[in-house]
Amino acid sequence: MSVLPFDQRDGFIWKDGEMVPWKDAKLHVLTHGLHYGSCVFEGERAYNGVIYKSHQHAERFRKSAELLDFEIPYSVEEIEAAKKLTIAKNNLTNCYVRPVAWRGSEMMAVAAQNAKIHMAIAVWDWPSMFDIATKMKGIRLDIAEYRRPDPACAPCASKAAGLYMICTISKHRAERRGYADAMMLDWQGRVAECTGANIMFVKDGEIHTPIADCFLNGLTRQTVIGLAKDNGIKVNERRIMPEELAGFDECFVVGTGAEVTPVSEIGPYRFTPGAISRTLVEAYAAEVQPKVHA
Numbered sequence: 001m002s003v004l005p006f007d008q009r010d011g012f013i014w015k016d017g018e019m020v021p022w023k024d025a026k027l028h029v030l031t032h033g034l035h036y037g038s039c040v041f042e043g044e045r046a047y048n049g050v051i052y053k054s055h056q057h058a059e060r061f062r063k064s065a066e067l068l069d070f071e072i073p074y075s076v077e078e079i080e081a082a083k084k085l086t087i088a089k090n091n092l093t094n095c096y097v098r099p100v101a102w103r104g105s106e107m108m109a110v111a112a113q114n115a116k117i118h119m120a121i122a123v124w125d126w127p128s129m130f131d132i133a134t135k136m137k138g139i140r141l142d143i144a145e146y147r148r149p150d151p152a153c154a155p156c157a158s159k160a161a162g163l164y165m166i167c168t169i170s171k172h173r174a175e176r177r178g179y180a181d182a183m184m185l186d187w188q189g190r191v192a193e194c195t196g197a198n199i200m201f202v203k204d205g206e207i208h209t210p211i212a213d214c215f216l217n218g219l220t221r222q223t224v225i226g227l228a229k230d231n232g233i234k235v236n237e238r239r240i241m242p243e244e245l246a247g248f249d250e251c252f253v254v255g256t257g258a259e260v261t262p263v264s265e266i267g268p269y270r271f272t273p274g275a276i277s278r279t280l281v282e283a284y285a286a287e288v289q290p291k292v293h294a
Contacts, residue, residue, distance in 0.1 A: 006124075014086045014121040017074075025120060031104025037162030039243040040064035043256045044097035045126065046087055050290040051097055052221050054080050060159065060219070061099055067158035070117050072101045077120075087123045090190075096126040096257075102161075110138045135281055136266025138273045139253075141194065143242070144170035150194040151214045160214060167195035181264050182254070186214045191240040196253030199263075200224070201248040202276045206234040210249070220254045229282040233276060245269040252277045260284045275291075 013025040027285035033039035042061045044051050058079040065072045074082070079272040082265055097281070100122075103115040107203040149156065154163060167184075174182035174195075183199060191210050198221040200209040207228055209236055212221065225235050245251075251263040251271040260281045 008121075009124070011124075011286055012086065014082050014089075015126050016118055016120070017082075019085070019089055019263075020053040022122075025122070027118070027130045028105045030109060031105045031139075032103075032115045033104065033106065033118075033161070034114070036103075036110060037160065038068055038070065038112065038115075039102040039161040039261050040102065040159055041098060041161060042066060042159060043101040044083070044099070045256050045284075045288070046095050046097055046123070047094065047288045049087065049093045051083055051087075053223070054083060054276045056219055057099075058083075061101070064160060065101055065117075067155040070103060073117055073118055074119060082121055085122075086123050090123055091213045092123055092125055094125070094127040095123045098122045098124075100161075114234040124126050132278070132281060135261055136237075136273045136278060138251075138271065139180040140178070140263040141253075141263055141266040142170075142174035142177055142179040142182040143267040144195070145173070146170055146184065147189070148184055148215045150187040157216065164196075171195040171210050171294050184215075185242065186210075189242070191242055191245075194253050197253040197258040197261075198249065199253050201240070201245070202250035202274070203248050205276070206236060207276070208236045208238060210242060211237050218255055220259070222257055223287065224254045224260060224280055224284060227287060228276075228281060231279055231283060233279075250274050252280065254284075259288075 011022040012019045015025050015107040015264045058076040061079060062072050062076060062103055079099065093148050099117040100129060101117060103112050104118050105113045120137050124268045136138050146169060170182040172183060181194045184192045195217045198218045203224060210219065228235050245266060246269055250273060253261050253263060263271055265271065
C-alpha cells in the first residue's frame with residue numbers, strides 16, 4: 001500500500017506554542033525522547049470538527065508525562081485550545097489528532113533533568129469509516145509472543161511511547177501471518193489487550209473484559225463499558241485466561257482508531273459477531289457525534 005510519508009505532507013503542525021509549516025516540524029537526531037523513550041502521546045479523533053473527550057485526553061496526556069517524571073508546560077485548557085486551533089488551521093473536520101511531548105536535546109544520557117520539554121500537535125484526515133456490514137464480518141487476530149509487562153516494571157498507566165515497542169513488533173508479526181492485529185497476554189499469561197486497542201468478549205448475553213491494571217484503561221474502553229450498561233448489558237471486569245476463549249460467543253476490540261470492531265477469530269478460536277457487537281458498534285457511532293443543542 002502506497003502511503004504519502006508523514007514528513008512530506010502539507011499543512012501545519014502546532015509546535016511549542018507556534019503554528020509551523022508541516023514539513024518544517026523537525027527535531028535533532030540527538031533528542032532524548034528518541035534515544036531513551038522519554039516521550040508520551042495521545043490518540044484522539046474529531047468527528048464533524050469536535051474532538052471526542054478532548055478534555056479527558058488532555059488530562060491523561062499531562063498525567064502520562066508526570067508518570068515519566070516530566071511536566072508538560074501547558075495546562076489542560078491550553079492543550080485543548082491548541083488542538084482546536086490545529087484542526088481549524090488545517091481545515092479538517094473528521095480527523096485524527098496526535099499530541100506528543102518529549103524531552104529535548106540539551107542532555108544526552110539516561111539522566112536528563114535539564115532537557116527542555118517540547119510539545120507538538122499534528123492532525124490528519126481520517127473520516128469516520130462506519131460501515132456496519134463490513135465491520136460485522138469481524139477481523140482476525142493472532143496471539144502475540146510478547147506480553148504486557150508487570151506494572152511493577154513499567155508505568156503502564158502512561159501512554160508512553162516506549163511501551164509500544166513490543167506492540168509494533170507484535171503487530172508486524174501478525175500482519176505477516178495474515179492477521180489484522182494481535183491479542184497480547186499479561187506477564188502472568190492472562191488475556192490483556194491488543195497492540196493498540198482493548199478487548200471484550202460476550203458469553204450468555206454478558207460482556208467479559210480484562211481488568212485494566214497492567215495496560216492502559218482506554219477512554220474508548222470506559223465509554224463502551226458505559227454504553228453497554230446503558231443498554232442493559234452486564235459487564236464483568238475480571239481475569240480471563242486464554243483457554244476461556246473457546247467458550248465465548250462474540251468478541252470485539254475498542255479504541256480510538258478501531259472504535260468498536262468485531263472479531264471473528266483469535267488464533268485457533270472462532271467467534272460470531274452478533275447482537276451485542278452490533279448494538280455497541282451502533283451505540284458508539286452515535287455517541288461520538290457532536291450533540292446538537294436546541
